[in-house]
Amino acid sequence: MAVRRRGVDRGLEDVERVTEARINIVGVGGCGNNIVSAFYKKFPKNVKTIAVNTDSAVLRKVEADEKVLIGRYTHKGRGAQGVPDLGREAMEEDIEAVLRALDERVDIVIGIAGMGGGTGSGGLPVLMREVGMRQRDAIKISVVTLPMREEGEERRRNAQFSLRETMEVSDVTIVNANDLAMEKARSVDLNYAFSLVNRKIERGVYALVKMQSTETGPGYVNVDLSNFSRISYQSGLGFIGVGRGQYIFQAFDDALQDDYAKSDLTEAKGAIIYFEGKSVDLRVDQMREATDILSRRYRIPTVFMGVRPTFEYPDVRVNLLVTQVRSQYVDDFLAELGL
Ligand SMILES: Nc1nc2c(ncn2[C@@H]2O[C@H](COP(=O)(O)OP(=O)(O)OP(=O)(O)O)[C@@H](O)[C@H]2O)c(=O)[nH]1
Ligand SMILES: [Mg+2]
DSSP states (O other), X not given: OHHHHHHHHHHHHHHHHHHSOOEEEEEEHHHHHHHHHTTTTOSOTTEEEEEEESBHHHHHHOOOSEEEEOOHHHHTTBOOTTOHHHHHHHHHHTXXXXXXXXXXXXXXXXXXXXXXXXXXXXXXXXXHHHHHHHOTTOEXXXXXXXXXXXXXXXXXXXXXXXXXXXXHHOSEEEEEEHHHHHHHHTOOOHHHHHHHHHHHXXXXXXXXXXXXXXXXXXXXXXXXXXXXXXXXXXXXXXXXXXXXXXXXXXXXXXXXXXXXXXXXXXXOSEEEEEEEEOGXXXXXXXXXXXXXXXXXXXXXXXXXXXXXXXXXXXXXXXXXXXXXXXXXXXXXXXXXXXX
């Protein structure tokens, strides 16, 4: 009997090891490094954060599980000076060191970068392409920002080229236009708009990680990695929104507004809606209705639902991931390339 029970336990351990998603979050360049720093030590052990930069001074100040300086020989730690070709060269030069910093078998790679400069714009597409070749089963999510018009034509054009390349080598690309943050906040303060976008990306990445969490408890409904992979694989533009409110509908509406790409979710490929809050607030009829809105009103064929009862928040949270969405804003941005 004792022997058999040990056998069963061993089996279970194996299953747990397999189902716990390994997630690596890689910030490339100044913007990516800023955002990754905010995550340091806030994630469970299945998540690893990695900061990659050509700029040794920036990298020194960043907080991450691992840091990788790229382009040491070509740029001597002085950055890519706003030139994507230099960023690309630097990433190619040190790609082995970056890939070594990733987990040996990773399920989800989330790459974060600001488009428009040198390191992030040149480096992110190279990284995602290499991850795709070395770790074929990994889902690749790129989360990027677009520069403000005020930053000038050159940055805008760099960003257009890089966004197009990034989308080609990623399963899902989530776009956040710094311009739209400025517009929404009716602010003229560049740094304030940047920080709004950073917070939005942080919330979104936390949501992605939570959706994959294998932590279980009474009433939990998890969304497993296979559900996630199914809606994410080669899915173009994505949307992540996190909303809060006193009731599920308020939180749901708030999540839909949490967008800096003017996304259109109609007829998207798939969605995950993940509810959090006190059990008394997580009413099944309301959760079902919100899920129905995604399938019926937005005509999204595959919708997965997750629930996590928690006393962590005073209100209800709705975390939403939608894949293969459309965005006229992004289409117009890329059309300026005239290709
Ligand atoms: N939202 C947001 N956008 C940022 C932030 N920092 C930079 N950006 C945007 O990202 C673009 C690229 O900037 P960086 O990430 O600093 O550039 P880099 O990739 O380090 O490139 P080089 O410094 O030229 O090698 C900028 O043009 C800004 O539009 C940030 O903290 N938040
Ligand atoms: Mg930089």
